[in-house]
Amino acid sequence: MPVMSYIAYPVDGRYQEMSNDLASLENCQFIPAENEEIGIFVSDTQSAQEEDHLQERIKELSSIKCLAMTYAHSDEE
Amino acid sequence: MKVSNLSRREFIVQMAISSATIAATAMMPGVIFAGWNKNGQSLKNVKWGKAQCRFCGTGCGLKVGLSKGRAVAVKGDPDCSVNKGLLCVKGYHSVQTLYGKDRFKKAYVRKNGKLKAVSINEALDVVANKMNETIKKHGKDSVAMYGSGQWTIPDGYVASKFFKGCIGTNNLEANARLCMASAVVGFLTTFGADEPMGCYDDIDHADTFITWGNNMAEMHPVLFSRMLDVKQKKKNVVIVDFATRTTRTSYGADKSIIFKPQTDLAVANAICYELIKSGKVNKDFVDKHVAFKKGKTNIGYGLEDHFKFKKKMEGISFDQLKEFLEDYTPEKVEKISGVKAKDIRYMASLFGDPKRKVVSFWCMGANQHTRGTWINNLIYNIHLLVGKISQPGNGPFSLTGQPSACGTVREVGTLTHKLPFGVVMKKKAREKAAKIWNIPESRIDPKPSNHTMAMFRGLDRGDIRFMWVQVTNPMVTIPNLNRYRKGAMKDDRFIVVSDIYPTPTTDIADVILPAAMWIEREGLFGNSERRTQHWDQLIDPPGDAMSDTWQIIEVARRMGFKKEFPYKEKTHIKEIWNEYIQFHDNPKHRMAPYDLLREKPGVMWPYVNGKSTQWRFNSKYDPACSKDKEFDFYGKPDHKAWLIFRPYEPAAESPSKEYPFWLNTGRVVEHWHTGSMTRRVPVLHQAMPKAYVEINPKDAKELGITNGDKVKVSSKRGAVTFVASIDGRGRPPMGQVFIPFFDESYLVNELTLDAFCPLSKQPDYKKCAVKIEKA
Structure with a gap:
């Protein structure tokens, strides 16, 4: 049951698109910054398999320039 | 943490968000994530209580999430005009500071050189007996109390009443002397009235x-x-x-x-x-x-014991x-x-x-x-x-x-020369205090005794034999620390420390009293913008821990001052507030009533005719102003x-051939003061694990120092080895170094100088001379 958090950076000019992309992912939260074009992305998946699937979906999102991981937790460890 | 699985999961998510917030604010100072507050609302089985952040002087309003008798979450209070729902990393982690593994839950008394756990009542008896014995043997000015800008208003108030109104000594100071005294004297000299x-x-x-x-x-x-x-x-x-x-x-x-x-x-x-x-x-x-x-x-620098300064002011013209x-x-x-x-x-x-x-x-x-x-x-x-x-x-x-440097130290007046209204030197102020405290006026000493540095010098010399420290950590923060630590540890000195965790100050204590922290008791703070903020007790303190207010009351009663401290345990904060605000019952400083403070996320004084005053000295906003002019600086007799x-005069100690660098000390965003609370929060500790010395890259290159090298920093007073930080958090110019003071393992105040402003008696932690060398 992993919980991860990241700082999300958009490709130039695609902040809103990135925000929409990340906010639409299941079992995830996206918290946009109010005064900068970055956001906090938190994933809260139920299993390692679900986490792998999420990672695949994230890789497909072209609006993301970079996801910098800031926290990782897994009950399975 | 024993909470339901669901709550635990949600708590972990909050931790994940807070880690990201720390990282983001490290890279982009000032970045705001107000949306985080909305997440907190989704926590199930959690009740929310009103509180104020107990760290800096901003006074951010908080909502503390409570579940099964524990504080489990924090969010910014959107109804508080101070922070409008925002918090910094310390605020978001504030409840975690309650739950460090080594929290004091019992009292300790030193017996045969070792601290032994005892009941809180036995420890309070020891404190009262030792105070009585010291006063009897060495006089009333041989006992002292050193408090804090993190004291709640009731803590400071009962300390003032106990020391000034009962014992009759002005040996009462607070660590706000080290942070705000110059601001106070600045306000008083220019405007005749303290605070912004x-x-x-x-x-x-x-x-x-x-x-x-x-x-x-x-x-x-x-x-x-x-x-x-x-x-x-x-x-x-x-x-x-x-x-x-x-x-x-x-x-x-x-x-x-x-x-x-x-x-x-x-x-x-x-x-x-x-x-x-x-x-x-x-x-x-x-x-x-x-x-x-x-x-x-x-005007000098106050470096010598028994330094005296008498101020003098004369009128000049604009042309002069x-x-x-x-x-x-x-x-x-x-x-x-x-x-x-x-x-x-x-x-x-x-x-x-x-x-x-x-x-x-x-x-x-x-x-x-x-x-x-x-x-x-x-x-x-x-x-x-x-x-x-x-x-x-x-x-x-x-x-x-600090969160109540204004509310407690400046307004209640927990400094040697002060009373809750006015100064001890003024008969009218003493009479007012005596009337409200129901004591003879003659009991209040009309002469100030020791400001903070003089108090620690007195402890070293032996003029002071007993010191009670609450909510502060002087064995990390006092400048020229080597002298004052040795002084405090001398034979026939008795040190009582009220705190929540072990610190270098509790290490030298003869008695440790376990303190109830922040939301484990009811309290009030006063922030930088004259805003008084109240919170209820939201959770129980651990073990025998007791609020600083009640510790003082218990000791005072044991010393025979039952009449002066008649409060009931259940209602004592309300009773104390109602007694205290009699001191400020005038349009220049009237405080809000207790019931209103319980309801609101803070009320600014002067509170007159049901309204807070946002801009003082402006007759449009301030009811204390004369209405026939736009501005009225009523603190001065000439309005x-x-x-x-004021001219430029050089620092007390400047770089020399032997000590060629300026040393500047200060804080970092992750840690509160000496780190005794925030260093016990894993996320904050990991984000900033230890102190360092910031060096300009050119200086580092000349000295053959690279990032992460061990560097010995020496002054005339001591030497400490730190890790070098080059172009890390900050960059000093060539010829300067910066060291934060949050880390008790690297005591930068063994290097600093105990020079102070002769008017305010506030020490200068920003300027002394050091040398640096690769260790």
Whole structure:
């Protein structure tokens, strides 16, 4: 049951698109910054398999320039 | 943490968000994530209680999530005008500071050299008996109490009543002497009334911000975020960071101006010179509301024991001021300060532009200064010359460092010379206190005794034999620490410490009293903008832990002062508040009633006719002003603000051939003061695990030091080895180093100098001479 958090950076000019992309992912939260074009992305998946699937979906999102991981937790460890 | 699986999961998610917030704010100072608050609302099975952050002086309103008798979450209170729902990383982690594994749950008494766990009642008996015995043997001035700007208002109030009104000694001080005393004396000398005239809403009204030696991005991050927010929303907003080193505040500012340590005095005078020369003085305001004065010069540095200073003030004319300022042309000051004349003129042009609304912010850089009172006066001088004061968006704003430095130390008056109203030297103030306290006036000593540095010197010499320390950690924070630690550990000294965790100060204690922390008891704080904030007890304290207020009451009663402390345990905070506010029952300082404070996220004083006062001395807003004029500086007998000429004088100790670097000390955003709470929060500790020495890259290269090397830093008073940080958090100019003081494993105050401002008695932690060498 992993919980991860990241700082999300958009490709130039695609902040809103990135925000929409990340906010639409299941079992995830996206918290946009109010005064900068970055956001906090938190994933809260139920299993390692679900986490792998999420990672695949994230890789497909072209609006993301970079996801910098800031926290990782897994009950399975 | 024993909470339901669901709550635990949600808590982990909150931790994940907070980690990301820390990382983001490290990279982008001032970045705001207000959306986080909405997440907190989704926590199930959690009740929310109102509180205030117990860290810096901003006074952010919090909602604390409670589940099964524990505090499990925090969010910013959107109804609190201070922070409007925002919090910094310390605020978001504040409840975790309650649950460190090594929390004191029992009292300890030193027996045969070792601390032994005892019942709280036995420990309180020992404290009372030892105080009685010490007074009997050595006199009432042989006992002392050293408190804090983190004391709640009731803590400070009962301490003042106990020491000044019962024992009859003025040996009562608080660590706010180390952080705010220069601001207090600055206010009193210029305005005759303490605390800022404006409020945080000034940020929303202003378009120009000058930070004077003030790294707001790390020390007051929520207010800095509000400034950046205004910058994003309004055109033409300018932020100038005027400082001795490059910090995160510099990165968020439009312009960073670096000055040589101590020369802020000269630059402020040069700004005044330039304003006068360029015809930018607001003559109408100055003629009506300003008196010109001059004080003593060459006033010393307080380095010697029994240092005495007597202030003197004389009136001067505007023409005499102009004549004095001839020594401070921008070109002359450029040579002293290293600040280019054109930058001095630029700053003067911002103050002088009638279309601009200017707020100056400062905190420790100006206050921890051997001429701290003077630099406070000089910032006021600039604002007074252009009439930019006491109006929305225009004003000098002295930020306070601790959550209740204002509410407890300045308003209650937990300093040697003070009473809750007025000073011990004034018979009327003593009479008022005696009446409210129901004691003979003769019991209050009319002579101040020891300010903080004098108190620790007295402890070293043996004039003071007993000291009770609450909510502070002097064995980390006192400058020239080697001397004062040895002094406190001498035979026949008895040290009582009330705290929540082991610290270097509890290490030397003879008695440790376990304290109830923050929301484990009911309390009130007073923040930087004259806002009083109340919280209820939200959770139970662990084990035998007891509030500082109740510890003092228990000891006082054991010493025979039952009549003076008649309060019931259940209602004592309300009873104390109702007693205390009698001291301030006038339109200049009236406090809000208890029931209103319980309901609101803070109320600003003066609270008159059901309204808070946002801008003092302005008759449009302040009911204490005379209504026949626009401004009324009623703190002074002439109803004018005093523009006091203060010269530049050098620091107490400057770099030399043997010690060629300036040492500057300070804080970091992750840790609160000495780190005794925040270093027990894993996320904060991991984000900033240990102290370091910041070195300019060119200096490092010359000395063969690379990032991460061990570096021995030595002054005339001691030597400590730190890890080098080059272009890390901040960058000092060549010839300067910076070291934070949060880490008890690396005691930078073994290096600092115990020189202080002779007017305010506040030590200077920002300037002494050191050498550095690769270890």
